[in-house]
Amino acid sequence: MPYAPADRLYYDADSHIMELPDFLKRYADPALRDAIPEVSYSASIVTDEEVAVIMAQGGRHSPEHVAAQVAMGDALIEKSKEIQGLGAFNRDDRTVAMDLLGFAKQLVFATHSVAMPFSPSSKLDPALRYGAARAHNRHMADFCSVDERLMGVAVVPLDDPALAMAELDNALRLGLQAVWVPHRPCGDRSPGHVDLDPFWARLAESGTPFVLHVGGAPLQAAKAWMNNGRPPTKDWLGGGENLRTKDIALAHAAPxxxxxxxxxDGVFERHPGLRGAAVELGAGWVPELLRRLDWVVKHWSRNDANLQGLSRTPSEQLTQQMAFTPFVFEEVGVFIDASNPDLYLFSSDYPHIEGGRNPIARFEAALGDRSAAVRDKFYTENFLRIFPGARVEARRAAS
Known part of the structure; x- marks a missing residue:
């Protein structure tokens, strides 16, 4: 029996590939291959020894390891984690994992290979930045090509509008079903700059959502915030390279x-068909965001001509065009009560440990005594609103 109950279709808004070192190089343009670095696990709980063993086995888990993972059955999500997870990097194994997980659809994000394309450094050669994005997108499309339940997520940096448009078109040709953009200023531009309007228009016209995700901007807060005259704080994994206490407290600020x-800047107003999601960035900040933007527009539109043409309030725009994944430890029921049930998405984060051992049970506890209709929106309907391309497959899966 799969992990996800049979009471409804469960759509997973967050899962990952655990890239092997040659993830980008194998799919890079030949002229750029030598300049694109290997994917590094130096800031991860995955050890060099684990990666070395997998590479020595031809970039696969051993048959014994795969068999042991499959034997976990519906406990897979509890025990199968990180690079040792079933289907973490092998697409055929991922199909078996999906059978055991039981999700109708699953967005698939990279883990470590976005460091170069999403780097905020202005010194990085644009050809190399977008070449790394192109290699990622080719590999992601190939990984997801064997199972229609896997929805591959492209990466497109927005620092160069012309190159961003070219790579967006490439991602759409590859059949990728969402586009991850970094949640930081786009070089020296706002994401609502007129130069980027064709990018948002192309997404809207194609019915392809954009997504924001942790890792799309620097994980750690400015060093000065950490300088309190006391010993350095360890991160939540026990080291110093991942999210620390102050990092997670400020993680909402950039998205x-x-x-x-x-x-x-009127992007949602000009492109009412544009859809987007903020994934693995928490959701506790969302109710207040809606309230704040509503009063900002109400009061500042008296003097700001950019706001005077808005036909919908910000809270209406975001409810209609965005959705957000809460962390598994957040009280999503409280967020729903403070805003509305149309804003939030279920996610597992498989095979990352951050997703927890039993995310459905955790979210069920947070939803408490809220109605079946609220649950249907959280697990199914909100996903289909943001990712309408999944709807045909949903009908087939339900029949």
Whole structure:
């Protein structure tokens, strides 16, 4: 019996590939291959020894390891984690994992290979930045090609509008079903800059959502915030390279700023068909974001001509065009009560440990005594609103 109950279709808004070192190089343009670095696990709980063993086996888990993973059955999500997870990097194994997980659809994100394309460094050669994105997108499309339940997520940096458009077109030709953009200023531009309007228009016209995701901007807060005269704080994994206490406390700031710019610069107003999701960035900040943007527009539109043409309030725009995944430890029921049930998405984060051992049970506890209709939106309907391309397959799966 699969992990996900048979009471409804469960759509998973977050899962990952655990890239092997040659993930980008194998799919890179020949002229760029030598300049694109190997994927590094130096800031990860995955050890060099684990990666070395897998590479020595031809980039596969051993048959014994795969068999042991499959034998976990519906406990797979509890025990199968990180690079040792079933289907973490092998597409055929991922199909078996999907059978055991029981999700109708699953967005698939990269883990470590976005460091170069999403780097905020202005010194990085644009040809190399977009070449790395192109290699990622080719590999992601290939990984997801064997199972229609896997929805591959492209990466497209927005620092160069012309190159971003070219790579967006390439991602659409590859059949990728969402586009991950970094949630930071686009070089020296706002994401609502007129130069980027063709990018948002192309997404809207093609019915392809954009997504924001942790890793799309620097994980750690500015060093000065950490300088309190005391010994350094360890991160949640026990080291110092991942999210620390102050990092997670401030993690909402960058995606909140990015989404606010899209509203205040009129991107959602001009492109009502545009859809987007903020994934693995928490959701506790969302109810207040809606309230804040509504009063900002109400009061500042008296003097800001950019706001005077808005036909919908920011809260209406975001409810209609965006959705957000809460962390498994967040009280999503409280967020729904403070805003509305149309805003939130279920996610497992498979095979990352951050997704927890039993995400459905955790979210069920947070939803408490809220209605079946609220649950249907959280697990199914909100996903289909943001990712309408999944709807035909959903009808087939339900029949």
């Amino acid at each position: 909140e700023a990015f989404v606010s710019m899209l509203v205040l």
